Amino acid sequence: MADSLERIEKIARSGPFQPEWNSLAGYQIPDWYQDAKFGIFIHWGVYAVPAYGSEWYPREMYNAENSLHGIFEHHRKTWGPVDKFGYKDFIPLFTARRFDPAAWARLFRRAGARYVIPVAEHHDGFPMYDSALTEWNAARMGPRRDLLAELAQAIRSEGLHFGLSNHRAENWWFFGGGRKIPSDVQDERYRGLYGPARDREESENGITPPDKAFLDDWLLRCAEQIDRFEPEIMWFDWWIAQPAFHEHLKLYAAYYYNRGVKWPNMVAINYKKFGGESFPDTAGVLDIERGQLADKRDLFWQTDTSVSKNSWGYVTNQQYKTVNSIIDDLVDIVSKNGSLLLNIGPRADGTIPEEEERMLLEIGDWLELNGEAIYETRPWKIFGEGPTHVVDGTFANDAETSRADFTPEDIRFTTRGSTLYATLLEWPGDGARIRIHSLTPENLDASIREVTMLGHPAPLDWEQSSEGLAVTLPERAPGKHAFVVKISTA
Numbered sequence: 001m002a003d004s005l006e007r008i009e010k011i012a013r014s015g016p017f018q019p020e021w022n023s024l025a026g027y028q029i030p031d032w033y034q035d036a037k038f039g040i041f042i043h044w045g046v047y048a049v050p051a052y053g054s055e056w057y058p059r060e061m062y063n064a065e066n067s068l069h070g071i072f073e074h075h076r077k078t079w080g081p082v083d084k085f086g087y088k089d090f091i092p093l094f095t096a097r098r099f100d101p102a103a104w105a106r107l108f109r110r111a112g113a114r115y116v117i118p119v120a121e122h123h124d125g126f127p128m129y130d131s132a133l134t135e136w137n138a139a140r141m142g143p144r145r146d147l148l149a150e151l152a153q154a155i156r157s158e159g160l161h162f163g164l165s166n167h168r169a170e171n172w173w174f175f176g177g178g179r180k181i182p183s184d185v186q187d188e189r190y191r192g193l194y195g196p197a198r199d200r201e202e203s204e205n206g207i208t209p210p211d212k213a214f215l216d217d218w219l220l221r222c223a224e225q226i227d228r229f230e231p232e233i234m235w236f237d238w239w240i241a242q243p244a245f246h247e248h249l250k251l252y253a254a255y256y257y258n259r260g261v262k263w264p265n266m267v268a269i270n271y272k273k274f275g276g277e278s279f280p281d282t283a284g285v286l287d288i289e290r291g292q293l294a295d296k297r298d299l300f301w302q303t304d305t306s307v308s309k310n311s312w313g314y315v316t317n318q319q320y321k322t323v324n325s326i327i328d329d330l331v332d333i334v335s336k337n338g339s340l341l342l343n344i345g346p347r348a349d350g351t352i353p354e355e356e357e358r359m360l361l362e363i364g365d366w367l368e369l370n371g372e373a374i375y376e377t378r379p380w381k382i383f384g385e386g387p388t389h390v391v392d393g394t395f396a397n398d399a400e401t402s403r404a405d406f407t408p409e410d411i412r413f414t415t416r417g418s419t420l421y422a423t424l425l426e427w428p429g430d431g432a433r434i435r436i437h438s439l440t441p442e443n444l445d446a447s448i449r450e451v452t453m454l455g456h457p458a459p460l461d462w463e464q465s466s467e468g469l470a471v472t473l474p475e476r477a478p479g480k481h482a483f484v485v486k487i488s489t490a
Contacts, residue, residue: 005216008223012251015258019250024283027257029300030266032161033233033285035376036114037334038367040360041165041235041304041343043312045122046142048348049090050075055313055345058087058124062177062185086184087124087175088193091136096143099350101154107352108160111360112367114375115161117235117341118151120225123170125193129228133221136193143350152229161265163233164225168218170239171195172210209244219248226256233268235287235304235341241276249278270302274394287341292329294392296336296383303333306343307356314345320355323362327481328406328425330363332390334374335383335412335423366481369455373421373484377414385438386410386425411436418446422469422485431475439469439487446489454484 012019017027047055053069060071062082067073079085108116121127129148130139139146148164155162176199178185185194198208210218225231234256240249253269260267269284286301293301306312307326309319330340342363344356367374386409408428414421420439428434441464451462451471455478463470471485 004220004223008219008255009251011258012254015254016261017254017257019247019254021250021280021283024250024253024257025280027283028266029268029285030232032265033115033268033339034300034378036161037339037374037377038113038330039115039117039161039163039233039339039341040108040111040113041306041312041341042116042118042346043122043306043314043343044147044346045119045128045313046087046090046094046124046126046348047122048314048346049093050079051314051316051348052078053315054311055122057313059174059177061087062175062181062183064177064181081182082178083182083184086178086190088184088190091126091142094138094142094348096138096145096147096348096350099143099145099147099150099346101147101150102157104151104352105154105158105160107357107360108155109158111364112371113160113342115163115233116151116155117163117165117233118148120148120164120166120229121171121221122167123174123237125168125171125174125195127221129225131221131224133217133224134192148229161232162229163235163268164229164231165235165237166222166225167237168221169210169242169245170237172214172239173197173199173207175199176207209242215245215248218245219252222252223255226259230259230263231267232260232263232265233270235270236272236278238272238274238276238289241272241274241278243276245278253279253283270304272394289394291394292333292390292392293336293338294390296379298337300337300339302339302341303329304341304343305329306345307359308343308345312343312345314347314353318345318353318355320359323359323366324481325405326359327363327366330374331412331423331425331482332384332406334377335379335414337379362480366479369479370423370482370484372416373414373423373454373486377416377421380413380415380420381443382413382438384410384412385436408432408434411438413438418489420444420487420489422487424483424485427477427483428473430473430477432473433470434473435468435470436485437468439464440466442466444469444487444489448487449490450488452486452488453478454486455479460485 060067061075127137130146175194175197270287271279406425408426410425461472
């Protein structure tokens with residue numbers, strides 16, 4: 001381990017980036033990422049076997065007091081007490097026998113995604129690849145396949161960018177409930193899976209900070225993922241914001257960035273702001289979980305959310321969002337200089353639920369028609385206009401049920417060269433005469449040459465005045481969801 005840590009530190013100190021925040025703050029977000037706008041997140045792991053509650057099943061099955069979704073009692077009734085049937089016993093049932101990485105990759109490309117981020121290791125401590133650092137991984141147990149290696153090859157064969165998410169930090173405390181009741185978590189034979197299981201102990205700050213051994217192992221696993229897969233994005237969950245991680249985090253970022261500058265595409269790190277501070281704003285890409293921004297941000301950012309309202313991983317009673325709401329959010333996010341990372345949850349056998357496949361294909365159909373208003377665009381001087389308020393911040397629009405539906409008056413702007421796109425988030429009515437109030441001659445700063453609608457063959461009738469741009473819409477909506485007015489300027 002010492003040799004590997006020394007190698008990481010050597011590379012972290014031998015390139016253009018140094019493991020110091022003032023050096024890392026000089027990072028520049030790559031253009032390919034800012035052009036991509038839409039990616040697929042994949043929560044797939046052993047937790048898909050019980051398929052109940054959420055991907056936090058492995059923690060809550062040991063939580064005898066107030067477990068989420070009633071998972072503790074469900075597990076006891078369905079599988080038995082946790083000292084007889086623990087989380088480890090789900091691993092042989094995680095077969096991935098129908099996993100077809102090429103089919104997944106084709107689906108993601110047809111969905112219009114430009115990048116894909118599968119979970120490399122979730123809080124449960126079970127890497128989805130052949131790790132040299134633990135025997136508890138998908139190549140040696142369960143599927144006995146290097147699932148990530150297969151998927152990485154398939155994704156890149158479709159011309160998509162490949163990233164990874166890392167949730168290892170949370171393994172420090174994830175199985176802590178198993179220390180409080182009779183369970184297999186207390187058996188040292190399984191520590192390689194369950195980790196330290198250091199839940200809320202007697203301390204003023206709640207969870208005891210991770211020790212150096214755990215932090216060193218965290219860094220080694222992160223570096224292993226970089227070395228094995230050369231991911232173009234590394235996504236991290238919130239617990240890396242804990243102060244104990246900061247020195248290791250700086251080493252990691254410098255190591256990754258110094259490796260990335262030598263690859264064909266420069267890389268990016270996603271970080272969060274809830275749970276504490278991890279990265280300076282210019283040292284990575286801000287990620288907002290199940291939430292958005294109320295206004296445009298000068299620095300590029302990302303929302304990660306799921307097709308499901310109730311879980312990231314596969315469960316049998318998914319509560320799905322509508323495709324219309326997802327597309328509306330994509331348009332809103334892109335207008336504010338962001339990107340949407342949309343999660344799916346495959347089954348334990350490696351199949352993607354049919355409803356999720358249908359949703360992705362419907363999104364892909366919309367992007368095939370309207371993608372020029374999304375891909376490679378940049379925000380306009382204002383993000384849009386309209387009455388619907390988007391609540392700012394993480395979980396602020398959790399499950400997208402805390403805001404009102406967008407209306408025909410809600411319009412979002414993007415630009416590409418001399419073209420401005422005004423996307424109507426709902427259809428105002430066949431042949432309606434609309435007014436885009438922000439597009440006055442003073443605001444537009446250019447003369448309009450033509451106004452069209454993507455998917456409609458003929459130019460639209462328009463008139464510009466101090467009250468904005470009035471446009472007569474087609475007699476029939478060109479599609480099912482958001483509708484793009486294309487304004488070509490001289």
